[in-house]
Amino acid sequence: MTTKSAVHILACFLQLCIVNGQVICERQMTAEWRVEPNHNVIKWTPRENICSDFYTECWNMNKSISGEISEERNLSIPQICPLQLQLGDSLFISSEPSFQSYGMNLVNVSKEEFINCPKAGFLQEQMIFVCQIRGLHQVDPNWLGVGTHYFAELHKRGPLLCDMGLRLNITVKQQFCQQSPNAPLCSGHGKCLSHIWEKAYSCHCFSQYSGRFCQKFDMCSTKPCQNNASCTEKTELSGDSYECTCPPKFSGKNCTEIDGQCQPHTCFNGNCSNVTPNTFLCECDKGFTGPFCEDPGDSCASQPCLNGGICQYNQSGYVCDCPAGFLGHSCEIDVNECSSSPCQNRGTCIDLPNDVTCICLPIFTGKFCERILNPCELLPCLNNATCVAQQQNYNCRCMPGFTGKNCEEVIDYCRLLSINCLNEGLCLNIIGGFTCLCAPGWTGKFCQFAEDACLIYPNSCSDGGTCIDMSQLREQPLFQCLCSHDFTGEFCEVKVDSCGSSSCENGGTCVGYEDHFKCRCPIGFEGERCELDIDACLFYNISCAPGALCMDKSHGLNYTCLSPCIGNTEVCANGGSCFYDEEKQRTHCVCALGWTGQTCLENINDCGVNQCQNGATCEDGINKYRCICPLGYSGTFCEFDRDNCTGNQCSEYGFCHDHLHNYSCKCVPGYEGPFCEVEINECSSSPCKNGATCMDLMGHFSCHCAAGFKGETCSVHMNDCLDRPCWNGGTCEENINDFKCNCPFGFSGQYCEIEMDECESAPCLNGAVCQNDVNSYDCFCPEGFEGLNCEINFDECTYGFCKSNSTCLDLVADYSCVCPPGFTDKNCSTDIDECFSKPCKNGGHCHDLIGEFYCSCLPGFSGQFCEAHVAACLSQPCGASSICKDILGGYLCFCAPGFIGNNCETEVDECLSDPCHSGATCVDHLN
Numbered sequence: 017m018t019t020k021s022a023v024h025i026l027a028c029f030l031q032l033c034i035v036n037g038q039v040i041c042e043r044q045m046t047a048e049w050r051v052e053p054n055h056n057v058i059k060w061t062p063r064e065n066i067c068s069d070f071y072t073e074c075w076n077m078n079k080s081i082s083g084e085i086s087e088e089r090n091l092s093i094p095q096i097c098p099l100q101l102q103l104g105d106s107l108f109i110s111s112e113p114s115f116q117s118y119g120m121n122l123v124n125v126s127k128e129e130f131i132n133c134p135k136a137g138f139l140q141e142q143m144i145f146v147c148q149i150r151g152l153h154q155v156d157p158n159w160l161g162v163g164t165h166y167f168a169e170l171h172k173r174g175p176l177l178c179d180m181g182l183r184l185n186i187t188v189k190q191q192f193c194q195q196s197p198n199a200p201l202c203s204g205h206g207k208c209l210s211h212i213w214e215k216a217y218s219c220h221c222f223s224q225y226s227g228r229f230c231q232k233f234d235m236c237s238t239k240p241c242q243n244n245a246s247c248t249e250k251t252e253l254s255g256d257s258y259e260c261t262c263p264p265k266f267s268g269k270n271c272t273e274i275d276g277q278c279q280p281h282t283c284f285n286g287n288c289s290n291v292t293p294n295t296f297l298c299e300c301d302k303g304f305t306g307p308f309c310e311d312p313g314d315s316c317a318s319q320p321c322l323n324g325g326i327c328q329y330n331q332s333g334y335v336c337d338c339p340a341g342f343l344g345h346s347c348e349i350d351v352n353e354c355s356s357s358p359c360q361n362r363g364t365c366i367d368l369p370n371d372v373t374c375i376c377l378p379i380f381t382g383k384f385c386e387r388i389l390n391p392c393e394l395l396p397c398l399n400n401a402t403c404v405a406q407q408q409n410y411n412c413r414c415m416p417g418f419t420g421k422n423c424e425e426v427i428d429y430c431r432l433l434s435i436n437c438l439n440e441g442l443c444l445n446i447i448g449g450f451t452c453l454c455a456p457g458w459t460g461k462f463c464q465f466a467e468d469a470c471l472i473y474p475n476s477c478s479d480g481g482t483c484i485d486m487s488q489l490r491e492q493p494l495f496q497c498l499c500s501h502d503f504t505g506e507f508c509e510v511k512v513d514s515c516g517s518s519s520c521e522n523g524g525t526c527v528g529y530e531d532h533f534k535c536r537c538p539i540g541f542e543g544e545r546c547e548l549d550i551d552a553c554l555f556y557n558i559s560c561a562p563g564a565l566c567m568d569k570s571h572g573l574n575y576t577c578l579s580p581c582i583g584n585t586e587v588c589a590n591g592g593s594c595f596y597d598e599e600k601q602r603t604h605c606v607c608a609l610g611w612t613g614q615t616c617l618e619n620i621n622d623c624g625v626n627q628c629q630n631g632a633t634c635e636d637g638i639n640k641y642r643c644i645c646p647l648g649y650s651g652t653f654c655e656f657d658r659d660n661c662t663g664n665q666c667s668e669y670g671f672c673h674d675h676l677h678n679y680s681c682k683c684v685p686g687y688e689g690p691f692c693e694v695e696i697n698e699c700s701s702s703p704c705k706n707g708a709t710c711m712d713l714m715g716h717f718s719c720h721c722a723a724g725f726k727g728e729t730c731s732v733h734m735n736d737c738l739d740r741p742c743w744n745g746g747t748c749e750e751n752i753n754d755f756k757c758n759c760p761f762g763f764s765g766q767y768c769e770i771e772m773d774e775c776e777s778a779p780c781l782n783g784a785v786c787q788n789d790v791n792s793y794d795c796f797c798p799e800g801f802e803g804l805n806c807e808i809n810f811d812e813c814t815y816g817f818c819k820s821n822s823t824c825l826d827l828v829a830d831y832s833c834v835c836p837p838g839f840t841d842k843n844c845s846t847d848i849d850e851c852f853s854k855p856c857k858n859g860g861h862c863h864d865l866i867g868e869f870y871c872s873c874l875p876g877f878s879g880q881f882c883e884a885h886v887a888a889c890l891s892q893p894c895g896a897s898s899i900c901k902d903i904l905g906g907y908l909c910f911c912a913p914g915f916i917g918n919n920c921e922t923e924v925d926e927c928l929s930d931p932c933h934s935g936a937t938c939v940d941h942l943n
């Protein structure tokens with residue numbers, strides 16, 4: 017099978033409907049086993065044929081009727097329309113053209129990996145193809161065994177396209193419809209079918225048949241039991257069989273026999289015959305039924321009229337009123353409408369009931385091939401292009417984004433604009449443009465921004481560390497690891513020794529476990545490392561006098577009570593309160609918020625722990641601080657990056673790049689200027705040499721070289737034939753500074769690039785249609801002509817239609833037979849019945865010969881027409897003396913005495929009777 021027809025089959029097999037941008041996969045809920053295996057081509061591209069919703073798109077069914085497959089409920093997995101194949105079907109994968117340079121492979125995955133998309137770490141055995149593929153490749157049949165298989169896209173680098181739908185669910189089914197390998201499917205008495213959710217094909221029998229392979233005929237269905245008897249199927253191995261249970265008075269295998277013996281008139285309209293000494297049977301006359309032939313039957317009941325004929329009664333049975341196109345008593349004859357040769361221009365005629373269909377030669381069309389085809393009628397232009405007919409050719413005007421003779425190709429912007437998707441992104445052509453498919457973690461039109469460094473460097477924080485992205489759409493990915501408490505280091509790669517030197521504070525005892533430790537704290541301390549001194553003053557049962565200050569002591573749950581200072585209260589500055597510590601015999605200041613120090617003179621540095629971000633400077637205040645933001649940031653904590661890109665003026669050919677306090681525009685190739693608003697005229701630097709014409713394209717230029725030059729900038733002087741400048745098999749001849757192409761027949765031009773229109777010289781004769789071809793032409797001859805140029809009036813006599821040694825005369829598209837005597841009709845095939853005029857008279861029998869007849873006459877007649885009576889006695893057959901009398905068919909002789917015999921030819925010997933007595937000698941005389 018050619019690729020073209022394989023693709024055609026694909027188009028039929030995978031017909032897709034696109035509704036509001038969604039792909040709905042076309043589904044047959046029940047499929048019949050095909051005898052011939054199919055070739056399926058799957059286009060492996062994210063651009064088409066990708067469905068998402070399990071029910072409404074991929075399997076195209078109503079959610080309400082799908083209770084049977086509750087497992088997949090609510091699944092929305094973008095995927096290539098799932099396939100159902102027969103065991104033995106072949107599968108080809110055609111890889112996305114945009115990605116061809118990247119190469120790709122498929123990998124066989126589990127159902128879970130299919131649903132969640134595979135991550136990494138595949139074995140060579142899971143690869144569907146031995147190496148990276150480009151173009152069309154066949155999947156080895158070993159991957160297509162019975163069952164459901166899941167394939168997903170695998171790339172050496174770049175983004176995982178599985179998430180975009182590049183994954184495929186293939187279910188391969190076998191059939192259980194044949195009793196033995198060569199037996200017909202379902203014994204020819206049923207269909208081999210599979211519902212979409214069934215795992216295999218099995219037989220569905222026609223009525224009257226049953227059994228796994230429809231091999232059993234159900235005898236009872238033929239209603240063999242008469243007279244309301246009931247029928248029971250017998251399942252003996254002896255074969256198909258049944259048993260009738262007869263009502264009273266009836267017996268016999270089919271309950272047709274009646275108890276008793278024949279009496280006169282027992283059977284009303286039929287003959288009675290005794291079957292056994294106790295039973296009889298009525299054999300009914302035509303048209304009667306019933307056990308006693310009492311019932312006039314309905315001759316139309318058996319539906320004798322075929323092909324839609326309408327049955328009507330009459331005395332002798334029925335007549336059929338046949339529909340047009342049918343004849344015969346039962347409308348069984350299909351009139352051959354092709355006999356009138358309705359197809360023109362040598363189309364082939366196929367007879368249909370009361371109709372014909374003509375299969376036309378190329379370039380003809382119409383029901384009777386009567387019209388020359390307008391090439392646009394074949395709808396050659398794809399993708400909504402407009403077709404413009406030009407005599408026998410056509411031109412397609414493509415919609416934006418398409419190209420190719422039939423607008424079948426999506427313009428390859430990735431290559432045309434030399435798009436470089438950064439950071440392992442893949443460039444994908446979309447209609448009218450391109451898009452970069454970014455590797456995980458990257459974003460931006462060209463994948464230039466890091467969006468999530470944790471995706472870019474997966475698993476970079478070891479030992480359960482949590483990765484935190486810090487990239488904030490910069491070009492460099494940044495992340496930090498938040499380690500679990502047993503680990504430390506930039507990537508949490510350093511393990512903390514569980515009972516290291518000073519794990520427990522304040523005299524806590526360390527108890528080491530395998531991967532962690534616990535501190536047993538002394539009284540008055542708590543916390544994981546006993547780092548918290550419990551404030552004894554917080555307990556309700558302290559007994560300090562009113563106005564006194566409770567102060568926690570650093571060991572144990574001990575406290576001391578300080579009474580307010582008496583007299584000199586100015587000791588504590590900045591609003592601090594003064595207390596006297598009797599134990600230490602000195603004053604103690606309790607400072608107002610924001611102050612500290614022995615006498616509350618020190619301003620607490622609130623910047624010690626601050627939340628200023630993005631390199632802001634912290635300015636300390638009293639019990640507060642202020643963040644002084646660097647340029648480009650704002651907010652209390654300078655947490656807002658002032659995005660100078662919002663409302664930027666970059667043109668559609670540039671993307672904005674945010675800097676600290678301004679922005680710049682990065683231009684796509686081919687544009688320049690502060691806002692990428694100027695299309696670079698690459699021709700302005702006159703790059704094309706040697707008199708070439710420069711064409712400014714987006715991002716680059718193209719040189720059309722003057723004759724004799726080549727190369728990107730036409731800088732290479734072509735001065736010899738080494739470059740093989742001659743096309744279409746032309747031979748190159750070197751001249752000084754020049755060359756000459758000697759073109760093969762059918763081509764002309766400096767490089768033999770012009771294909772000659774061989775039809776121009778009107779080579780086709782006798783009104784034939786000319787079609788140009790490479791180096792040749794085809795003439796489509798009108799009926800009756802043949803030959804390369806239709807110059808030969810086809811000799812229809814060679815068909816040998818003239819029969820009976822007639823002479824054939826050739827006419828234009830016809831012939832004539834000159835019949836020898838005795839033959840008639842166009843082909844002289846009918847022998848003229850010369851007896852038709854009943855030429856033989858007097859009961860003579862006529863024999864039809866070729867061109868003549870012969871009469872065999874009854875006795876007594878003669879002549880060509882038996883017209884003459886034969887006067888038999890004229891020849892005196894009875895001898896002279898006897899009397900002759902003509903009779904019908906002969907004569908009678910009345911013999912003279914002494915003679916006997918039919919013709920009186922015998923003389924009687926009278927002596928024989930011994931008439932002479934006493935020794936006398938007898939002498940015989942006449943009479």
Ligand SMILES: *[C@@H]1O[C@H](CO)[C@@H](O)[C@H](O)[C@H]1NC(C)=O
Binds near residue numbers: 088098164185187213
């Ligand atoms: C794959 O297709 C089969 C039917 O061919 C279906 O039963 C199954 O649920 C599908 N699997 C997934 C994960 O969609």
Ligand SMILES: *[C@@H]1O[C@H](CO)[C@@H](O)[C@H](O)[C@H]1NC(C)=O
Binds near residue numbers: 269
């Ligand atoms: C019974 O009916 C079957 C089927 O109609 C027929 O073939 C068979 O000859 C009948 N047998 C007798 C004994 O009438």
Ligand SMILES: *[C@@H]1O[C@H](CO)[C@@H](O)[C@H](O)[C@H]1NC(C)=O
Binds near residue numbers: 399400
């Ligand atoms: C083709 O044209 C029809 C009618 O104008 C429109 O509905 C359809 O979306 C077009 N299809 C494409 C692929 O552009």
Ligand SMILES: *[C@@H]1O[C@H](CO)[C@@H](O)[C@H](O)[C@H]1NC(C)=O
Binds near residue numbers: 573
């Ligand atoms: C209070 O501290 C003293 C030592 O200063 C100590 O001996 C005593 O046990 C502590 N009391 C409590 C209840 O911890």
Ligand SMILES: *[C@@H]1O[C@H](CO)[C@@H](O)[C@H](O)[C@H]1NC(C)=O
Binds near residue numbers: 679
């Ligand atoms: C950048 O943004 C800031 C605040 O939005 C603004 O004050 C400054 O003028 C902008 N700079 C430019 C070059 O637009």
Ligand SMILES: *[C@@H]1O[C@H](CO)[C@@H](O)[C@H](O)[C@H]1NC(C)=O
Binds near residue numbers: 820821
């Ligand atoms: C045709 O002619 C040949 C010889 O002249 C003769 O043998 C043959 O019988 C003829 N056939 C018919 C159908 O007359």
